[in-house]
Amino acid sequence: MNRLPDLQSRLERAMQEQGLWPADSPWVRPAMEKFPRHRFAPDRLWTWDGDAYVPVDRSTDPEGWAELVYGSPADSTITQVIDGLPTSSLSCEEIVADMLDSLMLEPGQATLELGSATGRNARLLAQQAGPGLVTTVEFDPTLAAVAAANIAATGGGVDVLTGDGAAGAPGRGLFLRVMSTYAVDRIPWAWIRQTAPGGRIVTPWGRLGHVALTVAPDGQSASGWIQGLATFMPARGTSQGSEWDEARGGRAPAVEAPFAPDVQQLHQDASLLFALRVIAPDIRVRTALDNGAINVWLHDGHTSWASIEAPEIGGPAVARQGGPRRLAAELDVAWHGWKAAGTPSLWDFGMTRTRDDQFIWAHDAETGPRWSTTTASPLRAA
Structure with a gap:
């Protein structure tokens, strides 16, 4: 049939x-x-x-x-x-x-x-x-x-x-x-x-x-x-880097500490996820809900990684991380950058491409905060 x-x-x-x-x-x-x-x-x-x-x-x-x-x-x-x-x-x-x-x-x-x-x-x-x-x-x-x-x-x-x-x-x-x-x-x-x-x-x-x-x-x-907001395949030949388990490589966490930001918001807020992609473009973020607990996995496509787990009821989230970078801390900095920009929604963001530069801006192309996508530091606003 x-x-x-x-x-x-x-x-x-x-x-x-x-x-x-x-x-x-x-x-x-x-x-x-x-x-x-x-x-x-x-x-x-x-x-x-x-x-x-x-x-x-x-x-x-x-x-x-x-x-x-x-x-x-x-x-x-x-x-x-x-x-x-x-x-x-x-x-x-x-x-x-x-x-x-x-x-x-x-x-x-x-x-x-x-x-x-x-x-x-x-x-x-x-x-x-x-x-x-x-x-x-x-x-x-x-x-x-x-x-x-x-x-x-x-x-x-x-x-x-x-x-x-x-x-x-x-x-x-x-x-x-x-x-x-x-x-x-x-x-x-x-x-x-x-x-x-x-x-x-x-x-x-x-x-x-x-x-x-x-x-x-x-x-x-x-x-x-x-x-x-959606996920697309990259241009052919673009390196996709390693996945989280490859970045971790079986190594035990080097640092374990509480993670103060609201992990539930990270899991649910598409505007926040997009903002983090703009402000910290080389940190890859994945979240999932498992039996009431929210899990977050971060990696940089190389050898730095972090996992964050928020318990189902009460208590602070815990970040475990390894590698040369402290990605949970960098994520926190980028999160504060979004707040400092006025927590723009997905629809408040835009892009400008000139011959020599490309940047994402929020609210207004001329007067709003902007982040270059070509600067060496992903956490520094243009």
Whole structure:
């Protein structure tokens, strides 16, 4: 029995019930329903079994395959794994819709996409922009071929190129809209140079959110607001560093001490988590609730680590840490930096990229507090 139509409808209803279809971009929902996820999903998908990513093949497990394609609005579908790490996916439906909304795409606007993956996003862009107006660039030749085939099978009208997305699309002129489907820590200047003044760039930043930038009239900078919070895959070839257990390496804690800040807030407040990503960008934070206790794991991608545990009822949290840095203390300093800036919410943050610098600001691009993303010290405001 073909359950794909039922699963597609289930996902569409969930998007509706959760208010995730963008009201300001009414074209998004019909486009996403016309070009559903399963038409772009490869026959082999991947899922995490608790220890590693394992394949799920459509030919041998059609039910499992279909469930991976159509999870919840917040579920992405892993379509490629290399060396044990996911390297490409069908992004979760709510983020696809949100980023398309953020782009503010109008018919007739030349559009550049970086990161073709399965080709679905380029197909959706072309549905709004029009045939012949979308160019998409993919680093992986195998994925580029898959994207080109999927786009051809669903109507064509998109130019698929193989190349490094960081360079944009050399020789293809200016675009009014640019979208990246992978995360970058520093917005490539080539993207701004290839966007017409007044044009809009939407990209994930730093694996924790996406931003929409408008290019200045003189073309020498781009600035705009953070649009949402989500985790994205980094640019191909970007070092992802070690994980927490690798950073710890089995070593016993060197320091154990009470941790005064409210760990529950750290677990629940997306604005705080984003602010910490801005102020202390090289500290990786993960939280989880386990039997009423909140656990926090910190590491720097190298050899410094910390774990913080808050008991279920009363009593201070306890930080255990090791390595050359004291990450719990650094987190506390960054937390105070957020408070000193007026505890801005996620929606109060923005970004400006100039030719030589990039910084995140809060409240106002000119007068608000700002943090350079290119300074050597992650805890020093610009």
